[in-house]
Amino acid sequence: MKDRLQLVTFTKGELVLDANQVSTKSYFIRKGILRTYFLKDGKEISEYFCSKDEWINSPKSFMQRKTDIYYIDAIETTEAFSLHVNDLVYLFDHFPEMERYSRLSMGTIFGHLMERIASMRFASAKEKYIHFCESYHEIYHRIPLGMIASYIGITQETLSRIRAEK
Amino acid sequence: MKDRLQLVTFTKGELVLDANQVSTKSYFIRKGILRTYFLKDGKEISEYFCSKDEWINSPKSFMQRKTDIYYIDAIETTEAFSLHVNDLVYLFDHFPEMERYSRLSMGTIFGHLMERIASMRFASAKEKYIHFCESYHEIYHRIPLGMIASYIGITQETLSRIRAEK
DNA sequence: GTGATTATTTGATCTAAGTCAAAAGTTTTG
DNA sequence: CAAAACTTTTGACTTAGATCAAATAATCAC
Known part of the structure; x- marks a missing residue:
């Protein structure tokens, strides 16, 4: 299990997920804040914020393995464990x-x-x-x-x- | 499977679920419209409507087996198949x-x-x-x-x- | 540290939608 | 089928919050 979780760091303002990518990873935040947003008339509209001990991904994209309109970025420098969707499926299969x-x-x-x-x-x-x-x-x-x-x-x-x- | 689904009819205006009951059944609508609503300052606020070929219940109540704020009623006379949460659990266990x-x-x-x-x-x-x-x-x-x-x-x-x- | 971005505040209008009230239309029910 | 009970429409007025514009304040990058 341990090796399925990777510790990653995002610096403040860094883009974690671009809307034209499929969200293949879920992040479990250890420190900092990540945010989901989308664009409307060129402006960023915040959808939700996640912090310590919460999971974040682009739900529809992650669950259906296709792109969606949501971006994810770091509001603060953030440390998180990332879990790939395939590993999650493995876990679901075995447990x-x-x-x-x-x-x-x-x-x-x-x-x-x-x-x-x-x-x-x-x-x-x-x-x-x-x-x-x-x-x-x-x-x-x-x-x-x-x-x-x-x-x-x-x-x-x-x-x-x-x-x-x- | 067949005997787990019961055909029920609700007449127009009939209350299908009261907010002080746990939602133990899900209804798969064959004909008509059911609606979920809650009360705010004594007024009914519609939450969503379900019709032919859709499932309706009070999600949080149904999944966590406790009461929630939502009522369900019939906007039209409605025929639906009801499935008890225990039977659903049975299905999940066997399939x-x-x-x-x-x-x-x-x-x-x-x-x-x-x-x-x-x-x-x-x-x-x-x-x-x-x-x-x-x-x-x-x-x-x-x-x-x-x-x-x-x-x-x-x-x-x-x-x-x-x-x-x- | 200082100039340049970027974020927040303040001010002066403007307008979409709310409120209150009453009339007109529909449905329901005995 | 007529009276009662809802539902929808219309009118006059008010207001919360939007928009546009410009001034501060805070943060970032070199």
């Missing part, structure tokens, strides 16, 4: 109980996504920001304002004003 | 290849959810409506206006005006 574990954790991730959809629809800009800070309370202060704004779907200016007021 | 299939289809569902999050953030009310009609093109005309409005996160009045203008 069938992993499938069950993976299926269960999907329930959790689903819950998060659905909650996020709910919060996107009915919250004011300020509530969205508060919700963001709560769901990323460990790292929200390490993420640049502009990236947070695009994550929650408001402009930088509005977010700057929200922060100023309290 | 390991199902796990793989399920894991792969998760990729697709993930893609849909992520796309929806993206569309919620940057679309105008009109674009959200168009996006809704596209993703539910088979059934969008059978869903009441108010439910569509809450699904896409705008008011009924605004949706009514959008429809009027074109």
Whole structure:
């Protein structure tokens, strides 16, 4: 197992995955922050952020072995263990109980996504920001304002004003 | 297998799952429309709609065997096959290849959810409506206006005006 | 360390969509 | 089939947040 995980380091700003590549590796972060984003009208829209003890990849691309619209980059210099999709398949083949574990954790991730959809629809800009800070309370202060704004779907200016007021 | 699937009928308006129950069954719809919703300030907010040849349940509740905030009801009189979670587990145990299939289809569902999050953030009310009609093109005309409005996160009045203008 | 980028703040408008209220249309049900 | 109960439309008004523009502030690279 050990040799299937490779320790890699990405420097701040480095591109981890380009949107025209298939996401063949999952990264388990030891230190730092990685972020998934996509481009809309030439601007970067942040999709989510991952930090210590979390796995990151481009889900659809990784699971279906085809390209998707998502990029991954490093917001801070980051150390992570990388696991190749083939090795993951090997693990699933040899440890069938992993499938069950993976299926269960999907329930959790689903819950998060659905909650996020709910919060996107009915919250004011300020509530969205508060919700963001709560769901990323460990790292929200390490993420640049502009990236947070695009994550929650408001402009930088509005977010700057929200922060100023309290 | 056959005896694990039960054909059930729900009349229009009937509650299929109450939020204080654990979702122990998945329904595969043969005819009609079922809908997942939750309550916010006493109002029903539609989460998604399912029709012919689709499976519906309360995902987090179903996968983790605990209650969640979602209700399911019938928008039209609906015929569906119900499959109990225990029987599904039985199938997973006896047909390991199902796990793989399920894991792969998760990729697709993930893609849909992520796309929806993206569309919620940057679309105008009109674009959200168009996006809704596209993703539910088979059934969008059978869903009441108010439910569509809450699904896409705008008011009924605004949706009514959008429809009027074109 | 200093000039050059890049990120954030502040100010002045503008507009899409929300709110409240009431009228018109549809469905349901006894 | 008529009254009641919903659903949808229309109107007048308000407001949160977008846009455009320019001034600071912070960070990076040589």
